[in-house]
Amino acid sequence: MVTVKDLLKIKGHDVYTVAVDATVFEALKLMADKGVGALVVMAGEKLTGIISERDYARKIILKGKFSRDTLVREIMASKVICAQPDYTLEDCMALMTQRRVRHMPVLDSGRLLGIISIGDVVKAIISNRETTQAVINSLLRLSLEDIGFDQFLKRAVELMLSVPWLAFEKQGSIFLTENDSDLLVMKAQSGLSENIKVKCAQLPFGRCLCGRAAMTRELQFASGLDDRHEIRYEGIVPHGHYCVPIVHGEKVLGVINMYVRQGHKRDQREEAFLSAVANTLAGIIQRKRLERELVQTERLAAIGQTVAGIAHCVKGILFGLEGGVYVVNKALRIDDKDKLYTGWNMVQRNIDKVSALVFDLLSYSKERLPDYEYCSLNEIANEVVELMEPRVTHSSFGKIEMIRDFDPKIGKVRLDPKGIHRCLLNLVSNAIDACFYDPNEAKAHFIKVTTRREPDGGIMIQVSDNGCGMDKGIQKQLFTGLFSTKGSKGTGLGLPVTQKIVQEHGGILTVDSTPEKGSVFTISLPVDQKEDKTIFSKGGGYK
Numbered sequence: 001m002v003t004v005k006d007l008l009k010i011k012g013h014d015v016y017t018v019a020v021d022a023t024v025f026e027a028l029k030l031m032a033d034k035g036v037g038a039l040v041v042m043a044g045e046k047l048t049g050i051i052s053e054r055d056y057a058r059k060i061i062l063k064g065k066f067s068r069d070t071l072v073r074e075i076m077a078s079k080v081i082c083a084q085p086d087y088t089l090e091d092c093m094a095l096m097t098q099r100r101v102r103h104m105p106v107l108d109s110g111r112l113l114g115i116i117s118i119g120d121v122v123k124a125i126i127s128n129r130e131t132t133q134a135v136i137n138s139l140l141r142l143s144l145e146d147i148g149f150d151q152f153l154k155r156a157v158e159l160m161l162s163v164p165w166l167a168f169e170k171q172g173s174i175f176l177t178e179n180d181s182d183l184l185v186m187k188a189q190s191g192l193s194e195n196i197k198v199k200c201a202q203l204p205f206g207r208c209l210c211g212r213a214a215m216t217r218e219l220q221f222a223s224g225l226d227d228r229h230e231i232r233y234e235g236i237v238p239h240g241h242y243c244v245p246i247v248h249g250e251k252v253l254g255v256i257n258m259y260v261r262q263g264h265k266r267d268q269r270e271e272a273f274l275s276a277v278a279n280t281l282a283g284i285i286q287r288k289r290l291e292r293e294l295v296q297t298e299r300l301a302a303i304g305q306t307v308a309g310i311a312h313c314v315k316g317i318l319f320g321l322e323g324g325v326y327v328v329n330k331a332l333r334i335d336d337k338d339k340l341y342t343g344w345n346m347v348q349r350n351i352d353k354v355s356a357l358v359f360d361l362l363s364y365s366k367e368r369l370p371d372y373e374y375c376s377l378n379e380i381a382n383e384v385v386e387l388m389e390p391r392v393t394h395s396s397f398g399k400i401e402m403i404r405d406f407d408p409k410i411g412k413v414r415l416d417p418k419g420i421h422r423c424l425l426n427l428v429s430n431a432i433d434a435c436f437y438d439p440n441e442a443k444a445h446f447i448k449v450t451t452r453r454e455p456d457g458g459i460m461i462q463v464s465d466n467g468c469g470m471d472k473g474i475q476k477q478l479f480t481g482l483f484s485t486k487g488s489k490g491t492g493l494g495l496p497v498t499q500k501i502v503q504e505h506g507g508i509l510t511v512d513s514t515p516e517k518g519s520v521f522t523i524s525l526p527v528d529q530k531e532d533k534t535i536f537s538k539g540g541g542y543k
């Protein structure tokens with residue numbers, strides 16, 4: 001809400017006056033010198049009228065008089081329409097149009113504070129409209145940037161609070177509904193105390209002002225802590241609110257909550273601003289949700305396409321299990337301990353394969369949020385190497401050397417241990433396959449697992465091998481769909497799942513490979529991630 005006082009702050013308090021007994025010529029000269037269209041007329045200390053260029057045109061020129069011979073008092077308007085400092089721009093606009101005046105002196109208890117023209121008022125109104133448009137443009141631009149959705153909402157709150165002509169306190173938040181339920185969840189805030197963050201973390205429709213805005217789909221305004229403000233706490237400072245529902249079609253997507261000073265008057269233009277932002281946010285939220293659903297649908301469609309391939313893979317595992325069970329049964333019958341060991345190993349290996357497949361399918365098909373903990377990355381990497389070592393030492397192919405290149409100074413790293421374990425398992429098992437598939441059997445094969453704490457605090461995890469490597473054609477397809485060169489032995493899920501888990505950690509997965517020479521897969525994780533980087537993240541972890 002902009003008042004005359006705000007306008008004078010920008011425009012200045014200068015008022016040019018002329019004495020009532022001065023000649024019109026003197027008045028005109030002053031107007032020309034100062035570049036103004038009107039002067040306040042004073043009789044001593046007293047405001048007695050106002051004289052404008054229009055008075056000169058109508059009352060001197062048209063009447064054939066001369067400005068040097070005429071006194072200001074003869075042509076001035078003596079009924080002066082004045083403004084008060086707390087008038088809004090809209091009040092002024094209405095008054096000036098109604099009374100047909102172009103200039104209004106501003107009086108505060110009889111004291112002359114300044115003068116405003118209709119041009120000043122129009123300019124200020126236009127500039128306010130422009131800021132609304134600028135905020136909406138910024139929101140639209142931000143929505144296209146590659147920042148997490150929670151981050152986008154936080155910036156939206158900050159943008160709303162940054163508009164100078166709105167009388168919001170420097171506090172606000174945005175709530176969104178979860179899964180089409182009647183529950184509002186606070187997704188972004190600025191300036192709220194810990195107390196409010198906890199008390200208002202979740203609100204059912206109907207509760208307090210925000211809940212009412214969601215339930216009624218109507219803006220709720222309160223100039224103070226009235227009965228509707230159900231959430232209270234010790235030490236609550238009196239304040240008011242604008243709570244504006246974010247509605248798309250029939251659906252309530254959330255609520256914008258802004259704080260105003262106790263006793264603040266409801267203002268139409270503030271409402272219009274907030275409604276414009278709410279409408280823009282509704283479009284953006286809906287678009288983001290659809291995008292997310294689309295990614296989900298595409299992923300499911302991709303899974304659908306490869307169900308046949310997966311069924312094939314499961315069949316292979318079943319064969320392996322049946323084989324193992326057969327060997328175990330036979331070993332029991334003939335009481336052969338060695339055979340029993342071999343058969344049991346076959347069963348275990350195939351159970352591992354099934355659980356890995358199920359894990360990958362679940363990770364790939366669902367949006368997940370890493371279950372962060374501070375853990376020892378080297379221990380995770382070591383577990384993976386230990387788990388895979390029997391595969392390379394007991395193979396008929398010959399020995400593949402497993403090299404542990406762990407950074408002893410890496411310390412505790414904040415990540416999802418199960419997720420990162422899975423990534424490493426996928427990369428190491430691909431590296432083993434790459435050595436098996438290498439036509440150059442004479443090569444001394446090795447697989448190296450590296451962990452590093454980068455100088456900037458970021459984490460690097462690398463799996464390199466000197467196996468068969470990949471040509472550019474294969475490299476291009478690695479993450480596009482469920483791509484595999486291993487026929488029924490592969491699912492093509494390993495790398496997409498690994499990439500997805502890495503991205504959900506806010507990191508990136510890169511590949512460097514040369515045919516016949518080998519490949520290097522590098523996971524780079526950002527410095528200790530404290531915030532969720534995922535869009536519309538939901539709990540879950542890689543369980």
Ligand SMILES: Nc1ncnc2c1ncn2[C@@H]1O[C@H](COP(=O)(O)OP(=O)(O)O)[C@@H](O)[C@H]1O
Pocket residue numbers: 426430431434465467468469470474478483484485486489490491492493494495496518519
């Ligand atoms: N270390 C590697 N060396 C050579 N090729 C690799 C390596 N890792 C992955 N690939 C190629 O990428 C393909 C996809 O890998 P992945 O997604 O794990 O599925 P899968 O292992 O089931 O085939 C593999 O089939 C293989 O052609």
Ligand SMILES: [Mg+2]
Pocket residue numbers: 426429430492493494495
């Ligand atoms: Mg694989």
